[in-house]
Amino acid sequence: MRSPMGMALDESQHGHAAPERMDWDAADYLHAAAARQVTFEVSGLPVSQGSMRAFVVKGHAVITSSSKSLGQWRQLVALKAQDVAAREFDGPIAIDLAFRLPKPKSAPKRKRLFATKRPDLDKLIRAVLDSLTHVLIKDDAQVIQISAVKDYGPPGVTVKITQIVDQA
Numbered sequence: 001m002r003s004p005m006g007m008a009l010d011e012s013q014h015g016h017a018a019p020e021r022m023d024w025d026a027a028d029y030l031h032a033a034a035a036r037q038v039t040f041e042v043s044g045l046p047v048s049q050g051s052m053r054a055f056v057v058k059g060h061a062v063i064t065s066s067s068k069s070l071g072q073w074r075q076l077v078a079l080k081a082q083d084v085a086a087r088e089f090d091g092p093i094a095i096d097l098a099f100r101l102p103k104p105k106s107a108p109k110r111k112r113l114f115a116t117k118r119p120d121l122d123k124l125i126r127a128v129l130d131s132l133t134h135v136l137i138k139d140d141a142q143v144i145q146i147s148a149v150k151d152y153g154p155p156g157v158t159v160k161i162t163q164i165v166d167q168a
Helices: 024-033 070-084 121-132
Strands: 034-043 052-057 060-065 093-101 143-152 156-164
Touching (some): 070 156, 121 143
Parallel strands (some): 093 143
Antiparallel strands (some): 052 060
16 A cells, blocks of 8 residues: 555655554553552542742742642552552552542533543642652652543542563
C-alpha cells in the first residue's frame, strides 16, 4: 500500500523501514515480571498538586502551594502507604491510580458522564507520587509506567504499585 506521497506505508521518508508500532493493548508486558506488589485505598477528596509560588520575605525564599488542603491530602496518602509498607521499593516500578471524585449535583442521573472538569489528572498523579516518595518509593524517577484514570464515585484513590524485575 502506498501513501499519498508515493512511498510504502512501512517506510519512512528516507527509505528506511518504519519502526514497529507499539501495541498499547498488550503494553502490560512489564507486569509479567512483577516481584512485589502493593495495593491500598485512600478515602477522601483527592487534591491536585497545583502550581507552587515563590517569593522573598526579609531576604529568605518562601515557597507556597496554591492549594490549602494539599498538605492534608498528601499526609493522608503517606499514612495509608506506611500501613502497607514493609520497606521502600527498589528499582523500576509501575503504578496504577484510580481517582474517584464526587459527581456534580447538576450532572444528569441516567447519562454516563466523564470526569472532564478540574482537577487535572496529571496534577492528581503528581500529588500522589510526591506523597509516596520516601515512604514506598525512594524517588519518583523509579516510575517507568503509569496508568491513571479519573472518574466519578465515592471520593478517594486506589493505588497499586508493582516492582518490575529483570527477567535476564
